[in-house]
Amino acid sequence: MADFETVVVETDLLILGGGMAACGAAVEAAYWAMQNGLKVTLVDKAAVDRSGAVAMGLSAINQYVGLKDGANTVKDYVDYVRNDLMGITREDLVANIARHVDSTVHLFEKWGLPIWKDENGNYVHEGRWQLMINGESYKVVVAEAAKNALLQSGVGQIFERVFIVGPLMDGERCAGAVGFSVRENKFYIFKSKATLVAMGGAVHVFKPRSSGEGMGRAWYPPWNSGSSAYFTIKAGAEMTCQEVRFIPVRFKDAYGPVGAWFLLFKSRATNSQGGNYMIERKDELDKWGPYGRVKPVPANLRNYLGMLDVMEGKGPIYMRTEEAIQQIAETYKGDEKAYKKKMKELESEAWEDFLDMTISQALLWASTNVQPEEQSSEIAAAEPYFIGSHSGASGAWVSGPEDLQTDETRSEYFWGYAHMSTVKGLFCAGDASGASSHKFSSGSHAEGRIAAKAAIKFIVDNNTMPALDPVALEALKAEILKPLDTYEQHKNATTDPEINPNYIKPRMFMFRLQKIMDEYAGGITAQFTTNEALLKKALDLLAFLKEDSAKLAAANHHELMRCWENVHRMWQAEAHVRTILFREETRWPGYYYRADKPKIDEEKWHVFANCRFDPQSTTWEMKARPILHIFASQPKEPALASV
Amino acid sequence: MPSYVNPDKCDGCKALDKTACQYICPNDLMVLDRDKMKAYNRDVSMCWECYNCVKICPTQAVEVRSYADFVPLGASATPMRSTDSILWTVKFRNGSIKRFKFPIRTTAEGKAAPDGGFETKGDLNSPALFTEPASLGLADVFHLAN
Numbered sequence: 203m204a205d206f207e208t209v210v211v212e213t214d215l216l217i218l219g220g221g222m223a224a225c226g227a228a229v230e231a232a233y234w235a236m237q238n239g240l241k242v243t244l245v246d247k248a249a250v251d252r253s254g255a256v257a258m259g260l261s262a263i264n265q266y267v268g269l270k271d272g273a274n275t276v277k278d279y280v281d282y283v284r285n286d287l288m289g290i291t292r293e294d295l296v297a298n299i300a301r302h303v304d305s306t307v308h309l310f311e312k313w314g315l316p317i318w319k320d321e322n323g324n325y326v327h328e329g330r331w332q333l334m335i336n337g338e339s340y341k342v343v344v345a346e347a348a349k350n351a352l353l354q355s356g357v358g359q360i361f362e363r364v365f366i367v368g369p370l371m372d373g374e375r376c377a378g379a380v381g382f383s384v385r386e387n388k389f390y391i392f393k394s395k396a397t398l399v400a401m402g403g404a405v406h407v408f409k410p411r412s413s414g415e416g417m418g419r420a421w422y423p424p425w426n427s428g429s430s431a432y433f434t435i436k437a438g439a440e441m442t443c444q445e446v447r448f449i450p451v452r453f454k455d456a457y458g459p460v461g462a463w464f465l466l467f468k469s470r471a472t473n474s475q476g477g478n479y480m481i482e483r484k485d486e487l488d489k490w491g492p493y494g495r496v497k498p499v500p501a502n503l504r505n506y507l508g509m510l511d512v513m514e515g516k517g518p519i520y521m522r523t524e525e526a527i528q529q530i531a532e533t534y535k536g537d538e539k540a541y542k543k544k545m546k547e548l549e550s551e552a553w554e555d556f557l558d559m560t561i562s563q564a565l566l567w568a569s570t571n572v573q574p575e576e577q578s579s580e581i582a583a584a585e586p587y588f589i590g591s592h593s594g595a596s597g598a599w600v601s602g603p604e605d606l607q608t609d610e611t612r613s614e615y616f617w618g619y620a621h622m623s624t625v626k627g628l629f630c631a632g633d634a635s636g637a638s639s640h641k642f643s644s645g646s647h648a649e650g651r652i653a654a655k656a657a658i659k660f661i662v663d664n665n666t667m668p669a670l671d672p673v674a675l676e677a678l679k680a681e682i683l684k685p686l687d688t689y690e691q692h693k694n695a696t697t698d699p700e701i702n703p704n705y706i707k708p709r710m711f712m713f714r715l716q717k718i719m720d721e722y723a724g725g726i727t728a729q730f731t732t733n734e735a736l737l738k739k740a741l742d743l744l745a746f747l748k749e750d751s752a753k754l755a756a757a758n759h760h761e762l763m764r765c766w767e768n769v770h771r772m773w774q775a776e777a778h779v780r781t782i783l784f785r786e787e788t789r790w791p792g793y794y795y796r797a798d799k800p801k802i803d804e805e806k807w808h809v810f811a812n813c814r815f816d817p818q819s820t821t822w823e824m825k826a827r828p829i830l831h832i833f834a835s836q837p838k839e840p841a842l843a844s845v
Numbered sequence: 846m847p848s849y850v851n852p853d854k855c856d857g858c859k860a861l862d863k864t865a866c867q868y869i870c871p872n873d874l875m876v877l878d879r880d881k882m883k884a885y886n887r888d889v890s891m892c893w894e895c896y897n898c899v900k901i902c903p904t905q906a907v908e909v910r911s912y913a914d915f916v917p918l919g920a921s922a923t924p925m926r927s928t929d930s931i932l933w934t935v936k937f938r939n940g941s942i943k944r945f946k947f948p949i950r951t952t953a954e955g956k957a958a959p960d961g962g963f964e965t966k967g968d969l970n971s972p973a974l975f976t977e978p979a980s981l982g983l984a985d986v987f988h989l990a991n
């Protein structure tokens with residue numbers, strides 16, 4: 203076995219990941235841990251200052267409810283999310299995040315995040331729920347508060363550049379995690395009384411549109427590879443909404459954000475003939491149950507209408523930036539000075555939107571000499587991603603909070619500790635927890651806080667260190683380091699270390715996974731379309747891939763991480779395929795289309811589609827769970843009306 | 846290329862206790878070649894062009910040459926990040942130049958106080974989180990009416 207020192211770290215609460223949810227968890231846990239004499243440990247594969255989906259920065263905070271000003275209610279947010287997700291939403295979870303998210307945003311502001319203000323000192327909204335920010339240092343500021351909370355109080359410690367592979371179990375209870383340093387020969391065993399998973403979602407499970415140098419320019423950052431899903435699945439946690447992938451429509455190729463253009467600048471998108479698919483294809487919306495009639499039109503249905511144009515050969519689809527800017531500036535016509543000033547302001551806002559969060563898009567505009575005030579830019583649907591915190595919903599099935607249950611929901615949605623998975627002591631937040639989408643950066647942070655407080659409560663109630671079997675640990679270490687051994691053992695069998703009959707390198711392993719998913723599970727080349735036969739074929743091919751994962755080879759630490767990232771992706775893929783297969787309908791046509799079940803079926807499928815991998819029997823079990831409401835139903839609520 | 850290193854400017858961060866670009870890259874791409882004492886991007890096809898290596902390099906040795914598989918040559922975006930703002934110079938393929946300056950934070954570096962100055966009542970059993978309800982700006986945390 204490769205010569206790696208084993209380092210054992212014992213802690214009370216273990217936070218996995220260093221992104222938005224983990225940073226929220228750190229700030230919250232530090233306070234309650236201090237009060238209860240407990241220790242907290244945070245582990246990130248990268249540097250917390252610039253890790254996760256917010257590493258580059260963002261230009262908006264997408265969830266702010268505005269409770270203190272009476273702008274919206276918690277129920278308003280729940281309605282919005284449920285409708286956008288075609289009725290499939292855990293109201294208790296969404297409400298729990300919505301009632302705390304404003305507090306998180308107010309903290310961000312105190313920590314130093316510049317939020318745009320109008321002349322009256324009120325936040326500038328991008329849309330109803332979104333706030334405009336100068337967000338280049340968003341993650342730096344949020345990470346700083348987390349680090350200060352853990353390190354200045356002395357309750358915590360942080361490990362960076364340690365890649366978490368999977369869970370440790372003591373019977374039915376999560377006992378911590380194992381991983382390795384990507385810098386030194388160190389194998390880590392983290393023993394904990396409670397573990398909070400916040401390692402983000404997954405990209406590169408499906409083949410990306412760009413497959414040369416630009417492969418890394420997916421919309422979702424290439425460094426989040428399904429570690430949350432793998433961790434929770436392997437711990438035996440019930441998973442939910444694994445079919446609800448997200449496909450964003452963004453500026454084509456560089457995937458620059460469109461939110462500011464659609465919401466703030468009120469831009470239209472039109473096809474090459476000038477037609478607006480949102481108007482021309484309005485009747486199509488009637489086919490999608492009550493959800494086709496809600497405002498705003500659900501994200502996947504908006505996607506779908508645009509995709510229909512493309513499939514009919516009416517592309518490209520353009521964001522009419524020049525028209526939108528002219529319309530805003532128009533109101534200043536007559537006053538030359540004010541007009542000029544406004545144009546300058548709009549130009550700066552438009553470019554900042556990209557420079558704060560998708561610099562590649564600014565480069566693409568500059569390299570094609572685009573002036574948004576003069577010409578339109580193409581938009582297109584990206585490839586599928588797993589991001590339960592955004593407009594997807596995949597993640598672990600977690601308990602709701604006790605005080606947001608009704609007599610009816612309690613038995614289904616509550617089992618003791620808020621945002622704890624079905625595995626004892628295993629908590630989830632952000633992309634790691636499912637059926638509570640539209641949390642975005644702020645809601646993920648808030649959910650991290652909620653889960654961390656509940657986890658501390660769990661530790662106080664269950665204050666014993668789980669036991670670990672040393673023999674099993676040694677076997678786990680050997681399994682995790684095996685790709686290094688495989689490489690060393692066989693590297694001299696050929697003259698090219700990349701091509702060797704005894705092993706597969708992580709890059710080709712990833713390409714194989716992507717090809718399977720793209721062609722059989724409804725990726726870009728399949729126009730997001732699949733069916734039962736294709737999905738079954740995908741499972742056959744995934745089974746071979748799983749066997750070959752035992753032959754992954756790594757020449758160094760970096761490649762060892764790449765090996766395990768791709769194993770993580772493979773498990774996310776399998777959960778996805780099994781769940782699309784299970785749900786015999788098409789509910790999110792702009793995310794995927796099951797050609798053999800082309801309609802929505804409210805009668806049978808107005809349910810959560812859950813799955814669980816049993817670590818003992820190594821078999822998967824599929825389960826439908828009921829959708830229950832915590833707010834009194836109202837007849838005019840579209841999602842409650844019968845189809 | 847995505848991010849690339851200008852060998853004339855990179856000094857291997859020899860004055861620092863760690864290599865800045867290698868420390869910050871969220872995808873573990875930047876590495877220091879110890880023989881040459883120069884850094885390089887080890888896998889450009891996994892680069893997000895997040896610019897974190899560019900922003901952190903003390904000698905401005907890291908630049909970005911956009912993904913050649915879909916971006917025409919000739920443009921650049923160059924950041925200068927200070928403690929409270931960032932200045933961008935965007936150069937177009939046709940040679941024209943635009944400059945933008947944006948604020949990045951309103952507090953001094955390192956000074957983010959976890960409680961943001963909000964008081965906490967401190968009950969592990971209540972739904973109120975650390976700093977709540979003060980940080981909500983409400984008298985109490987929302988609960989169900991029925």
Ligand SMILES: Cc1cc2nc3c(=O)[nH]c(=O)nc-3n(C[C@H](O)[C@H](O)[C@H](O)COP(=O)(O)OP(=O)(O)OC[C@H]3O[C@@H](n4cnc5c(N)ncnc54)[C@H](O)[C@@H]3O)c2cc1C
Binds near residue numbers: 246591
């Ligand atoms: C392109 C893009 C644009 C977005 N725009 C907005 C916006 O404008 N406004 C908004 O509010 N939200 C936006 N979001 C959503 C927001 O970024 C996410 O909701 C949020 O970051 C989710 O938080 P998280 O903690 O679950 O994951 P992340 O913040 O992604 O954090 C994941 C963490 O896990 C770590 N990690 C991963 N794997 C491992 C492992 N194996 N071992 C150890 N650590 C690991 C990572 O290094 C990282 O620290 C956007 C997201 C994307 C991708």
Ligand code: SF4
Binds near residue numbers: 896
């Ligand atoms: S641009 Fe970002 S992803 Fe690319 S090498 Fe630099 S830090 Fe890493």
Ligand code: SF4
Binds near residue numbers: 883903
């Ligand atoms: S940060 Fe700059 S100077 Fe330091 S090693 Fe990297 S490229 Fe060289």
